[in-house]
Amino acid sequence: MRAFLLRRLLQNAILLLFISVIVYGILYLVPGGPFDQLNFGATSATAAAAQVKRLNELLGLDRPLYERYWTWLTKALVGDWGMSWTVAFGQPVGRLIESRLGNTLLLMGLSAVFSLAIALPIGIISAVRPYSIWDYLITAFSFFGLSMPTFWFGVMMLIIFSVVLGWLPAGGAITPGKANDIVDRIRHLIMPVVVLSLVQVAGQSRFIRSSMLEVLKQDYIRTARAKGVPWARVVLTHGLRNAILPVITLLGLEIPQLFGGAIITETIFTWPGMGRLFFEGISKNDWPLVQAITMLSAFLVVGGNLLADLAYAVVDPRIRYE
């Protein structure tokens, strides 16, 4: 078990390193970039070029790429992610992210839990009663969920629940003055979480359904039934435990999707999180901020995969002895 863990950790660390190289490369090698469109009010092309050169020197962008990457990496590993250029000029990026990280993690975490809480039961029902009316309804629902553009769903929910009905607040995480009111916070959370979970529920329920169907065909299920074990226990104890394995991997793979969805959801609901910060950074060409958040999301991705691997090893003893 320990060898397995160590091996996985090492693999993931290397993966993370690779990703950091790629991300850094993308940011600085793709033609274009933060300064191409600025002209500093300069009167001629040469004057503008001189300004760009000065900026480059100031921000250390004129040194060779590998040197820049190395500086960035060594600093990042100790926690210094640089200074924000435009979003909050001069402020250390780390502090900016810190203030928003919790909000995004809350949103992503709640969505993951919520989506699983819905997908599991409906996936199981769908598998236990295939081709019934429930199955058709659930399949139709998951088709809908997979085809729905999240931003539209979010805007529609906003319109229905905030504008027309006025039941839920239109955005933000708290109402000023009520920062500690749990009910208020929940009211602010409901719509973003539901919107973020929709696509996840759709995909997960289909997956759970097919996984359960596979498992329920197995001989040991038949044996259990023949032995007289009540159907509910067969399904939940024997069936679900075996069907859940691929779902765990799926969960790990959904973390990058959750983060991408969070970017859009946070923008729609003006949720004070990392997604919106990222978007602001991109719009305002704030490269250190963008870099840091991208690396953070890559970290989340790799971390999610690692967790999924671990969970898989815990749940499936066969893996541990590879």
Place this chain on the structure above:
Amino acid sequence: MSASAMTVPMPPAFDDDVLATEEVSQARLVWRRFRRHRLGLLGITVIGMIALACVLAPWIAPYTFDKPDTSNIMGTPSASHWLGTDELGRDVLSRLLYAGRISLLVSLVATLLSIVIGVLVGSIAAYFGGALDTLLMRFTDIMLSLPSLPLLLIFSKTLRDFGPLRRALGDNTSVVIIITVLTIFGWMNVARLVYGSVLSLKAREFTEASRALGASSFRIIFTHLVPNSAAPIIVAMTLGIGSRIIAEASLSFLGLGIVPPNPSWGSMLSGVQAYMFRNPWLAFYPGLTILIVVLAINFAGDALRDALDPRLKN
């Protein structure tokens, strides 16, 4: 043994006609199986109609997509504007049609390009094996584990700010950029599918036979192995168009996809939040169109998956 008087009657002489059955091509078989899925049929009908309407937009749209009519801002649906007007007085229906041309074109081209790249990478990796295989597939895995939306946004923004590109392409810059960006992050799934398929086909006898007959590797891969992997590729392509439509719409919604003056279903939704309180219906139609189109594609793709290989069904 007594010679029995019973003799076996001779079978009647038969012509070939009696035994001959209708020759049915693979395509017809697939179509027959596809026909049985009513939802799939509904899907392709809907897509067909919408695609046709969008292609014919310059001829059938009542207005052009950028003709402002300041006397009729945010009008509700009426006889002259079937779906109302937006915040600049432009006709929503016409904009939907024109936007559809671009959105569908972008998704189609991006999917086709992704497939080309994916097939190349997957088949070469699977056929030649060894170091090339490990290199290519590792690269594919790394690309797959990259967080896609953040990188899509970054790419779009940097390319957009690239002066020479913008000067060369003018108004169509955003379209080219988004096709490029969607392709770069979309070929991996196809590559994996093709990899798996070619790997298993490589071991079959017909490959060995081709090699024995002296066929070059190139020929074997692209005339035999890849076409036999067509089924999952086609399904991936169909579903891929749907997911790219949503991706393009999301990017346009955030302002980093297709920008004005080119209309897009996603960007038609972006300014909406400011006007949400005055005219909520503006947000409804573009998103509904996306939903209908992608839903139709998903139905058709699902039916296609069953039709192409009934064994795939659980």
